[in-house]
Amino acid sequence: MKKLLSVLPLLAVVIGIHLLTSATDTMYYLTQMTMSAYYSLLIIGLCVLMGYAGQISLGHAGFFAIGGYLSAALTTHSLIAYKDTALVTFLDSMGMLMSGHDLYGEALLVVSPWVACIVAVCTAAGIAVIIGIPVLKLKGHYLAMATLGFGIIIYRVALALEYFGEADGISEVPAFVLLPGLSVSGDFSNRVQNYYIAWGLLLIGMVLLLNLIDSRVGRALRGIHGSDEAADAMGVNTSRFKLQTFVLSAVFAAIAGVFLTHYNGGIGPSEAGVMKSVRYVAIVAVGGMAHLWGALLMGIVLNFLSLRGVFGSYDDAVFGLILIVIMLFAPNGILSLNIRYRLKQLLGRGKSDKEGEA
Amino acid sequence: MAILEINQLSKRFGGLLAVNDVSFQVEPGQIKAVIGPNGAGKTTLFNMISGTFPATSGSVTFQGQALKKKKPFQVATLGMARTFQNIKMFSGMTALENVMVGRHVQSNAGFLSSMFRMPWTWKEERDIRDKSLELLALLEIEEYAHTDASSLAFGQQRAVELARALALEPSLLLLDEPAAGLNIYETAEVGRLITKIRELGVTVLLVEHDMSLVMDISDEIVVLCFGEKIAEDIPKNIQQDPEVIKIYLGEE
Numbered sequence: 343m344k345k346l347l348s349v350l351p352l353l354a355v356v357i358g359i360h361l362l363t364s365a366t367d368t369m370y371y372l373t374q375m376t377m378s379a380y381y382s383l384l385i386i387g388l389c390v391l392m393g394y395a396g397q398i399s400l401g402h403a404g405f406f407a408i409g410g411y412l413s414a415a416l417t418t419h420s421l422i423a424y425k426d427t428a429l430v431t432f433l434d435s436m437g438m439l440m441s442g443h444d445l446y447g448e449a450l451l452v453v454s455p456w457v458a459c460i461v462a463v464c465t466a467a468g469i470a471v472i473i474g475i476p477v478l479k480l481k482g483h484y485l486a487m488a489t490l491g492f493g494i495i496i497y498r499v500a501l502a503l504e505y506f507g508e509a510d511g512i513s514e515v516p517a518f519v520l521l522p523g524l525s526v527s528g529d530f531s532n533r534v535q536n537y538y539i540a541w542g543l544l545l546i547g548m549v550l551l552l553n554l555i556d557s558r559v560g561r562a563l564r565g566i567h568g569s570d571e572a573a574d575a576m577g578v579n580t581s582r583f584k585l586q587t588f589v590l591s592a593v594f595a596a597i598a599g600v601f602l603t604h605y606n607g608g609i610g611p612s613e614a615g616v617m618k619s620v621r622y623v624a625i626v627a628v629g630g631m632a633h634l635w636g637a638l639l640m641g642i643v644l645n646f647l648s649l650r651g652v653f654g655s656y657d658d659a660v661f662g663l664i665l666i667v668i669m670l671f672a673p674n675g676i677l678s679l680n681i682r683y684r685l686k687q688l689l690g691r692g693k694s695d696k697e698g699e700a
Numbered sequence: 701m702a703i704l705e706i707n708q709l710s711k712r713f714g715g716l717l718a719v720n721d722v723s724f725q726v727e728p729g730q731i732k733a734v735i736g737p738n739g740a741g742k743t744t745l746f747n748m749i750s751g752t753f754p755a756t757s758g759s760v761t762f763q764g765q766a767l768k769k770k771k772p773f774q775v776a777t778l779g780m781a782r783t784f785q786n787i788k789m790f791s792g793m794t795a796l797e798n799v800m801v802g803r804h805v806q807s808n809a810g811f812l813s814s815m816f817r818m819p820w821t822w823k824e825e826r827d828i829r830d831k832s833l834e835l836l837a838l839l840e841i842e843e844y845a846h847t848d849a850s851s852l853a854f855g856q857q858r859a860v861e862l863a864r865a866l867a868l869e870p871s872l873l874l875l876d877e878p879a880a881g882l883n884i885y886e887t888a889e890v891g892r893l894i895t896k897i898r899e900l901g902v903t904v905l906l907v908e909h910d911m912s913l914v915m916d917i918s919d920e921i922v923v924l925c926f927g928e929k930i931a932e933d934i935p936k937n938i939q940q941d942p943e944v945i946k947i948y949l950g951e952e
Contacts, residue, residue, distance in 0.1 A: 550815040550816070551815070553814060553815050553816070553817050554811065554814050554815045557809055557814035557815075557821070557825070558803075558804065558807050558808075558809040558814060558821075558824070558825070558828065559809065559810065559811055559814045560814065561793070561797055561800055561801050561804075562801060562804055564790060564792065564793055564797075564801075565790045565793070565798075565801040567790075567792070568788075568789065568790030568791045568792060568793060569788040569789070569790060569791075571752075571772075571784070571788060572784065572788035572789075572790065573790070573801065574771070574772040574773050574776075575750065575772050575773075575776055575781070575782050575784075575865075576773075576776060576781075576801050576802050576804050576805070576864065576868065577773050577776035577777045577804050577805035577868060578773055578801070578804050579773050580773065586811050590811060632792065
């Protein structure tokens, strides 16, 4: 309940931004705010893995891409040629397929987005288990390198497979109808609706993770981060908890991938790129590692600026620079600089100077 | 029946025989100490009992159950808690939160039920907190409940560590050099806390360097030297054992 209350101000901010943009006729900002919200969903999941369970992953763009690519491929590749096979007939009779027409008016028979979403997210979770079991035995640099390797594999697979559109990626991904009248799509008339869908999803994710951190599981995770050996001695099955957190964060990344792909109407290989993974890690670091609110704030701000093109051609370079500066000057994140305290100190000093004069 | 039986336990690290054919038993309700000079194999023995690494040969039986191939978290689940020589606090967590982690084996909430705050976890969460506060009070450090544990003084951290171990509601508590790094006052204080813990019905096995502490609180003492057991007796007799005097004070 307390957690629900703590996100209420955020909800107010979300509504405030909507009203502000609508009053100033700058509704186009909502598009980037929507995309930022989806990226931030991945980032808060990664924050729990890195900041609380203490396990780094340089492969989370891979999980995002697994979610995005699978749901894109399943909802665009027509099964009409296999219409008479037993499997397709069966899926159709179960209501798992959806028919439509492509740009040229040709009949299509594709997997419905709900089913594609579930398949994509479950696949990402399954791959996270398979990768996580061996890889999470590693620590520090070694874990970073192994997850980086995983990210590179996913990137190359996306580039190599015709099914995933090779270098072009997949486009013309249909809208994801969540409920009648509520659909994830880039259609301009749906802009406000999609803004609230994205932020609603992000807020739900935030409440769930805040709950998790302040629970038996969350304390065990922080314990593992503090001292692996001592957590083990307290009866915490450390390898299992690390794996479960890894899978949880992969699921968050995959859901973000599915939704953003439907919103954008497509996905390209750059979403699977290693630079994306590095960016996510950088954002979690700027937010303060073990700081969900920091990760959320930085996820929104930095993604928004990047999507608005503020960093120009130096986009990736800016994230590299951020990583260096943060590691040097604020290894506990930008919020740890404690601006209020510094201000107080400054003001306090001013006061004592005056007293000295008196 | 003994709560813990160590039977012909040995550990070899390459060419070094760190523990050689050691056997002894711990009776329920006892405070038993293992002493010996540096490098006698005390901590190695402890690590084999708690499952940190396997023995080369021999067996450990806890409450009638063989601990062969059990990992530390499984041993903890069976009711054996431990502390560490160089205190391992969960940094970035308060003293209370540290103790609350100790309630892990006594509670059940998993990932999904924690994320969705299932109603049945509410009571569990409250019990975890109440019980942990109780233990902090028992060890006389309740005033530091909300202080970052790693910023506490060493003696207080030791008390938090004891509370955390007791939160498991263990039947056997292993203490790895509880007086390490403490001054004589803090050592006496820890000794008092250990006897208080025994009064709760918890059996205590400790490894210790500090002779004054061991002599004061132990019911029985095992002396190790170069990995071998050279004596096992009550404190008074150990103090007069010529062989023990020889290894501790040197030969004339």
